[in-house]
Amino acid sequence: MTERGEYDRIINMDNENLQIEEVLTRGVNEVIDKKDLEEKLHSGVKLRVKLGIDPTSPNIHIGRAVALWKLRQFQDLGHQVVFIVGDFTGQVGDTSDKNTERPMLTEESIKNNLKTYLKQAYKILDRNKTEIAYNSKWLRKLGFMEICKMADLFSLNEFASRENIAKRYTEGKRVSLRELLYPIMQGYDSVAVKADVELGGTDQRFNLLAGRTIQPLYGQTSQNILMMDIIEGLDGRKMSSSWGNTINILDEPKDMYGKVMSLRDELIAKYFMVTTRMPITEITEFLKQHEHPRTQKMRLAFEITKLYHGEEKAMKAEKAFVKQFSEKKLPDEIPARKLLPGSYKLVDVLLETGLATSKNEARRLVEQNGVKIDQKTPESDTLIIKDVNGIVIQVGKRKFIKIL
RNA sequence: GGGUAGGUAGCGAAGCGGUCAAACGCAGGUGACUGUAAAUCACCCGGCUCUAUGCCUUCAGAGGUUCGAAUCCUCUCCUGCCCA
Secondary structure (H helix, E strand, O other), X not given: OOOHHHHHHHHOOOHHHHHHHHHHHOOEEEEEOHHHHHHXXXXXXXXXXXXEXXXXXXXXXXXXXXXXXXXXXXXXXXXXXXXXXXXXXXXXOOOOOOOOOOOOXXXXXXXXXXXXXXXXXXXXXXXXXXXXXXXXXHHOOOOHHHHHHHHOOOOHHHHHOOHHHHHHHHOOOOOOHHHHHHHHHHHHHHHHHOOOEEEEEHHHHHHHHHHHHHHHHHOOOOOEEEEEOOOEOOOOOEOOOOOOOOXXXXXOHHHHHXXXXXXXXXXXXXXXXXXXXXXXXXXHHHHHHOOOHHHHHHHHHHHHHHHHXXXXXXXXXXXXHHHHHHOOOOOOXXXXXXOOOOOEEHHHHHHHOOOOOOHHHHHHHHHOOOEEEOOEOOOOOOOEEOOOOOOEEEEOOOEEEEEO
């Protein structure tokens, strides 16, 4: 958190200097080369700022969004943002944030994921100031000789020294030759778009540096690099689509709000800094005034939800949350399912409505008192419901279905 | 291409002829306690049924041996390591 002395220094700067300061620090883990980038930002030169995201999942989560927000800050400062959709690299698969080999994806699944990608990105970026590029455009054409020239700039040794590669290597896991090529592709992206700055997570370090190495080969000045903090997901592990611990920017307001509320307390301050756009001074002040983690988290949940859905919906989400979880009342909106009228075994209802994936699971849930019918816990799983019409079934704390 | 060690549930990893739907850990679920936090505790975690020392489908794949196979044999595919 910002020290008092630093705080005084910052508020005394004029607005643009303040913005530059924030660009270089907030949510930022490391800058290469910081001095150079700082000078460029102050010089008034319009920079080309690159960020590439591979559409390996249909959702962009708020961890990925950290870099997108950073891009937005650059846009606000008048720089040219280049958003690279990794439709080619996505197929090949980057392993830098993984501890196992990532399988190659089909063109089809990438295309599928792409459908809502830009829409998501534009929740954050200013559409009119964003240059979009698909990296298949240039990577597809690259010949072997060209690839060899670039590959010559790297040694196997440095590649193998990367932490998670080294780890897999010593554990006797497979490391494919293809994976060696990934940094080269990402590096060449920088050449193709003539990047002055590239953003990425700290786990992207090697790939980001590859751009710096390759650009001079094509007579370009090496880009500067801004490495963003990686945020933890709902379970405390790194946020990643493959873990299923993400908060996605397309999540419904109440889900988004609720997911934030389920975060561990230790992450609150970091989340405020990295995932919200609340002014730093305000954050510091707020956290000081409200010490109870629950209060802090509710504000955090509100801020994050507001960021993606607007104030009104965020307020609604908050009210709904209080009603459902603090006051333990039925939520206002309960998803409805139609069933043919008649009598049903409880277990069948659970299965039919998708509240359980098998009858065994349904029985287990009932046995463990995880099921409620109209707020009441049924005695046994053999219960037969004579009239399913209009009943509300609850499984666990969160799942509700109303039967019509 | 040769040698060698392996391929077990979402992941990691035991089991190495019957007592195996398969130990254990992680992830996940439900409950208790709570702040939809953490920690802790309990139970669960392939499917089906008349809930039973019941049935069905699973231990890379295909065949085979056996009363009986995740466990033995043959071939195929995949991976690590060593050699070339």
